[in-house]
Each structure stands twice: as structure tokens, then as C-alpha cells.
Amino acid sequence: MTQISATPTEQQLRGEMDTARRNRRQIRTWLWVVVFTLFALVLVGGATRLTESGLSITQWKPIHGVIPPLNDAEWQEEFALYKQIPQYSQLNSDMTVEGFKSIFWWEWAHRLLARSIGMVFALPLAWFWLRGKVETGLKLPLVGILALGGFQGFIGWWMVSSGLADRTEVSQYRLATHLVIACLIFASCVWIARGLSPHSNDKPPASCSKTMAAAIAIMALFQIYLGALVAGLDAGLSYNTWPLMDGAVVPSDLFIQQPAWINIFENPKTVQFIHRCGAYVLFAMVFVHMLYSLARGAGTTHARRSVLLFVLVTLQASIGIVTLLMQVPVVWGVAHQGGALIVLGFALAHWRGFIGEYPWEMRIKERQ
Template identity: 45%
Template sequence: MTSFLRSDRSKPVAVWLFVVAALVLAMVIVGGATRLTDSGLSITEWKPVTGAVPPMSDQAWQAEFERYKQIPQYAQINRGMSLSAFKSIYWWEWGHRFLGRLTGLVFFVPFVWFAVRREIPRRLFWRLAGIFVLGGLQGAVGWWMVASGLSERVSVAPERLMVHLGVAFALLVALLWTAFDAWSGAARQTLPSPWGRRAVGLMGLIYLQILLGALVAGNDAGLVYNDFPLMNGRLVPDDYAGAGLWATLAHSQGAVQLHHRLGAYVLTGVALAIGWAAWRSNYLARETKLLGVAVAGAVVLQAMLGIATLMMRAPLALSIVHQLAAALVLGLATAFAWRTRRI
């Protein structure tokens, strides 16, 4: 099929990919709100097609509510919840899944349209096909995450939440990078310097920090050790160690919060160093230098926002802003890394 494709660049394709990236960002924000409101387990079945239609009658709502009553979260946390209260958490989860379906549709239909019209740059066709497969996989990962909270737990497994969020941010990066490529065309000359590796390394650190933050969220670790810079007056929290290595890395509230803090220190230092070096570089274009400085500034602001979120015990609005800012930081880092590979 790629033999029928033409052209090196396509601004309509780029705009389409930016729109899809915006939808992925919206999914991340709604997904964060769904988690923060403990709404993610309100829909206990995975129906990729028929699940797009919400309950349309009192009988249908009652049936959904009865299914929710069978899981541990209801029995141990929400026993006695009214139907009205159930509807409020149901709509968060339904909205998150609806956005997923909408994002898939907004990707697939234009993809077919652009392919038929031969407007997709030849070198991007199979990359876009891979992004579509990854997006479909994300739906399965989402259900795999939800399923972990339906039988023995009252919330989803933190490590599965980390994977789910990690795939979402990987999709965001892939969409943005491909959109930049579609807008500008293939690079006519690559930059003969180590800046590409540095910028991609910075992207990797930001991505790792996001994954560490997902473990904090999955363990509700933002609700403990709300002092700063110490943790209840100590450098290392008393309950750092879990029952084993995995229990410590993925399930200890003290450990995951400490790791997220340490990651923030390292990332801030590296981002400032790279931003300063970029500004002073004789190899980088002015636009690239500004992007490097912007990434450094965004990382510092995000760190400050994280401290405020922690010390205020993770209020809903501030936590959502913190997650949104993480996506924006990664987006800027993606633009910087992409730009460093071009003159």
C-alpha cells in the first residue's frame, strides 16, 4: 500500500495528528480525574462496542449499580452509596472510555481518508499504522488495569496504572513527533553534535519521572508525608521498606514518594544544565535554544507545582493541573529533541 503514497510532507496530516494528540491529552486529564474521584471501577465490564451507550433507563442504571455492588470497593468503602452518587462516579469512567473510543475514531477515519488520497508521506505510513496498533493496545491495557481492582483490591494495581499511563504518554510523544515530521518533511541535514542524544536523554528522564508519579498516584502516596523537604522530619521515611523488593518499589507509600522526590531533584538539575548549555551553544539555532530553555523552565515550574500539590495533600484541581503540566513538559521536551536533530 505504501507504493501508492506520495509527497514528503503534508500539513493537513500534521494538523490531524495534532488534534489526535490533543484528544490523548484530554484522555490523560479525564483519566486522572477518574482516578482521583475513585471512579475507575464503577463500570465492571468491558464492552468495546455496546459499552459506548450509557444506561438509558432506570432499570439499566439499577443493573449497573448492582454489578458495582459485587466488587470489594463497594463492600469496603462505598457500602450504602445512593444510586445518585453511583451515577456521579459512573459518568467519569464512562467519559474516559468514551474519549478513548472517540480518539480511536478520529485517528482511524482520517488515516484511511489520507491513505486513499495518497496524502500521507511515504516514510510515515507504517509509523502511523504502529501508532494505531498501540492505541488499540491501550484499550486492552486499560481493561487489564481495571480488572485488577474488581476481585481482591479496592483500587487498581499501581503498577498496572503506571503501564496504562505510560502507554498514553508514549502515544502522545509518537503523535507529536510524527506531526512535526509531517509538517516539516524529512530532515535535509542532521546536526553533527551530541545534542540529539542529550535531548532524547532528557525526554527519557521526564518519562521516567512520570512513571514514578503514576506509582505515587496508584498508592495514594500524595496523602502521606506532606512536609517538605523532609518526610515526617526524616530523609528516608520509616516505612520505606516493604515485604520485598517489588513491594518496596511498587507498593510502599514511603518508597514511591521518596523515589518521585529523588527523580524530581535529578531531573531538575539535568534540565537546568541542558537548558543553560543549549542557550550558550554555538551549534543550535535560536529556536532550538529557546526550546531548551523552555523545557528547563517548565521542569522547574512543574517541580514547584508538585511540592505545592504534596503539601496541600493532593487536592483534586491541583492534582489535575500537576498531571496536565507533566504532559506539557514532555511535549516541550519532544519538540526540543526533534528540533535538535535538524539544522
Template identity: 45%
Template sequence: MSAVATVAPPTARPLAVANWLLALCGLILLMVIVGGITRLTESGLSITEWKPITGAIPPLTEAHWLREFELYKRIPEYQQINRGMSLAEFKNIFFWEWAHRQLGRVIGLVALLPLAWFWFRKAIPDGYRLRTASIFVLVCIQGAIGWWMVASGLTQRTDVSHLRLAVHLLTALFIFAFCLWTALDLRSPGAERRRMPTIAIWAFAVLFLQLLFGAYVAGLDAGYAFNTWPLMGDELYPSAAPWLEPLLRNFVDNPITVQFIHRWLAFGVLAMAILLAVRVRRDGGRRESLFLHIVVGLQILLGIATLLSGVHLHVAVTHQAMAVLVVAAFVAAAHRLALGQGRTADPSIDLRSAVAAE
């Protein structure tokens, strides 16, 4: 059986809770876009302190700005790369990092305040209280991961750790997928919790690897290594490329190898997307199938365009934003497949729906 029955108290408002979670998904999409701009403009290390509450207020006086600038001058990024930067230039990169953190605060409040209201009003259906509360906990953890990532670039490095960046990005995408799946559960007949089909689990495993290597590409600036496609220069893989020791390090720390894997793993994602789309279309999910084909195809084209453009800001940010829509398409298709299997496995669901309609 693919569904777990829930008992809804008289005050339960599953659609309202679902809409709240969908709003969170929209904010996370915006967060990923702003995060991409912050990374591509090299703005992520401009704020060298973590003040979750008081940091919401930006510098308001010249003295405050000079203090922030002096703190930035102490880190390796300024000393080795941006030495001589003007205060006006600093204000520009400061803005994007502040906007990124401010949006994180907004997401935290949107995760907490409606949750508290729904909880107090007993509007959350049984079986969803722990799940919705865990979303708020994950959002808080994500904030801590963001600072953990930034802290990696404040002492010895001139950038943040690409490993920590990968954890930060993948956590954001997991929260997005978790919110969307829960919202779709709440909007399904009887607000029944669905279990992910096996084929979808395999599809998500391949997608996870691709997103992981995409984060490595971003963190290592590996997109700049070769701006030709389908060959890297004149070869499938450049024979003169240096190799790190031990061998496995190349799959994590070598920008050329990481870009190569990210290029071709995209077609593994495409193959899994086609398999999932075919299955969901057979179950009547024509829209989900079409959406999945469109976003994966567009994402591959955007990835190629990002390389050919030399990682142009607007193209690269669109590529990162599209990654969120790819996750959304996989979740929507997987959930539609789970919904169809649940109805097949448990005919009583349709019977209960028919009785309720009468």
C-alpha cells in the same frame, strides 16, 4: 546523519497529516486530564463490564441504572469501602468513568477515520505509512490495556493495580510523544524523518523513570503519605517507616519510598532538561529551550503544591496534565536539536531548500 530522506508522491499532504496528529495529541492531553479526575474521584471501577461499542450508550432508564448499580455492588470496592452508597452518588462516579471511556472511543475514531482517508487519497508521504498505521494500532492496544487495568480491581482488590496503571499511563504518554514527533517530522523541511540525538535519549530515560514513579505514586495513593516538603515529617526520609521484604519491593510497592524517589528524581529531570535546553539553544532553538525550562519548573512547583495541599483535586489534576506538557517540551527540544544536527550533517538539505525556494 540525523535525517532520513523521504519521497513524497504528488498527492502527499504532509501538513494535513501533521495537523491530524497534533489533534490526536490534544485529545490525548484531554484524556489524561479526565483520567486523572477519574482516578482521584475513585470512579475507575464504577463500570464493571467492557463493551467497546454498546458501552458508548449510558444507562437511559431507571432499570438500566439499577442494573449497573447492582453490578457495582458485587465488587470489593463497594463491599469494603462504599457500602451504603446511594444511587445518586453512584451516578456521579459512573459519569467520570463513562466520560473517560467515551473519550477513548473518540480517540479511536480520530485515529482511524482520517488515517483511512489519507491512505485512500495517497496523502501520506512515503516512509510514514507504517508509522501512522502503527499509531492506530497503539490506540487500540491502549484501550485493551485500560480494561486490563480495570479488571485488576474487580475481584479481590479494592483498587486497580498500580503496576497496570503505570503501564496504562506510560503507554498514553508514549503515543502522545510518538504522534508529536511524527507531526514535527512532517512539518520539517522536506518532511524528513529525524533521529533522536543521544543526549535526548538520556534525557528521556530519566524522564521515563520519573513518570513511572509518578504513576506508582498515583496508583498507591502515595501522595497522601506525607504532605510536607522538603522533609517528610521532620526527616529527609522517615526512619520509622516500615520496609518490605525483599528490599527491591520498596521501590515499587512501598508508598513512602515511592514518594521519596518521586520527590527527588524530579531534580534529576530538571538537570537533564537544563542540559538539553542549553544544547538546543546553541542550535537556535530559543523557544524550545524556554518552553522546556518553564514547564519543568512549573511541574516541580505543582508537585510540591500537590503534596502541601493534601492532593487537592484541582492541583493534582493540573500536575498530571502538566506531565503531558513536560513530555511535549522534551519532544519539541529533542526534535529541534535533531533538526539542527541534520542540517549541519547534511548541507544538501539546505541546498535543496534553497533550490526549491527559487
């Protein structure tokens, strides 16, 4: 039997589909590189906070600030600027230039990496755009991420400026805002990259599976916000016992400040307790989601991912407990922050898996 060859129109459509797949693969790879770079940035940011290095650079120089001090005179000049802020006079008045260098390099690396991410995102986006590789439905979201990244630079300086006049550390409110925006940029890149990836054809274990996955991802982000408040108040340096806190399941004096709501944001004891409770809630949500997925859809891709998500959350909870018991050493504190991002990223990818791949703008017509 003679095989009927494809018509030119069908050949053209197949070629266009192959091109579209290749474009998606390239954009997806680029976005995962951005995600990895953002992950590294958040880790360096966490180390900068834990080493109390964030106020070592007292000026915002988006361009000139790329170049660090290159000689003794420039180091003395930078150190003199640091001596003018309360953190030096109240906490580090015995610091030498060599000691100042140790905190300067953390903040400088954090800012340099932040600037680099702008280039890692903007330049490839421009190249993909000019080459016609960006699908119409992705243009606005990608531009939105770029704009949010630019806004994050302003938020970073807004955060640092809160500790240059009347405080010895940055405002916990601004620190939490800065971290949450970083997580939103991270989450957006994960969401788009996952949407450009092939998806399983397995059906959700239950009608509520997608809703449960969405709730878990949102709770993971909220838990990161609570963790930022803990970090901003140095709340992890006290009440370093578990499972009891201050000798009780529910400690006293949680609402000692007035008005009562202010304790949620400014009382270190209350903030740490709420963060603990948030961890318990997230753990319970993931555990129930896993059991439900295994009961309704054992063997499916979604069920297997629910198990992996539970493992990640369990590991993250364990790291959090160790970090607390050890009074937040830098290595464990950074590991805990990194673990939070991994949980958030996987929870988002798991949620996105229930929605399916982005619809193709070009589809091959089935042959009659």
C-alpha cells in the same frame, strides 16, 4: 534580458513538491488534533483515578457500552453490578444511586473519549491513505500507533479487572502500564508531527546537545511512570511536607518490606521518595542543558527552547509541590498530570528539533 522559462519537467517537480508540502501540512494538523484529544483523555483519566471512579463500570462492552443507563431501571441494574465488587462493600457501602452516578459519569466519559480517539485517528488515516497523501516512510509508524491504540483498549480493561475481585482499587502496576502506553501513543504523535514541521537551520549548541535532549525526554517519561505508581498506591496522600519528607531529607524505613526491591513498587513511602528524587534529577538535567545551550549557542532556536523547557519543568515542579502540600485535591492532581504531558511533549519536540525534518521523497533539482 529574456527570462528563461522553466522546463515542463521542472514545473511538474515544483507542483509535486507543493502537493507534498500541502499533504504534510494536512497530516501534521490532523496529528496535532490527535495529540490534543489524547491530552484531554489523560486529564479525564487522571480525574477518574482521583475521584476513585475507575471501577464504577464493571463490564467491558466496547460497542454497547457507548450508551449509558437511560432510565431508573437501568441505573439500578448498573448499580447492582457495582455492589458486587469489594470497593462497594468495603469502602462505599452507604453509597446511594445518586452517589453512584457521580462516579459512573467520570468512567463513562473516560471510555467514550477513548473510543472517540480511535475514530479521530483511524478515519482520517484511512482517508489520507486512500488519497495517496501518506508518505511511504510514515505508513508503518502510523499503523503502529493505530495498533498500539487498539492494544491500549485491552490494557485499560486489564487494569480495571484487577480491582473487581480481590482489591478495592486497580493494581498500581497495571495503572502505570496503562498510563505509559498512553504516553507512548502521545509521544509518537508528537514525534511524527514535529518531524513534518519546518525546522530551524541553527546548528546544535554542542555535539552532546541532542543526546542531552534525548535523555531529558526519556527521563520525563520515566518520571510519569513513577508518578503513576504514586497515584496507584495513593502515596501522595501521606508525607505531605516539602522539602523534608517525614522530617528528614532521606526518610527512614524506605526498605522495610522484604524482599527489599518490592519497596520500589509497593511501599508508598519509598515510591513517593523515588518520585521526588526523579523530579530533582529531571530539574537538574534541564537546568544544566539550558546553561550549556546558552553558553555554547546563545541566540539560537535550540537555546531559546532549552530556556522554555526549563520554565515548563519549573512550573511542573511547583504544581507538584502544591499538590503534595494540599494532599492531592482533584484539580491540582489533574493539573500536575497535565503538566507532566506538556513537559514530555515539549521535551520530545525539542529533541526532534535536533534531528531535523523528515527527508523529502521528492526534491527539486537545482537549475544549472
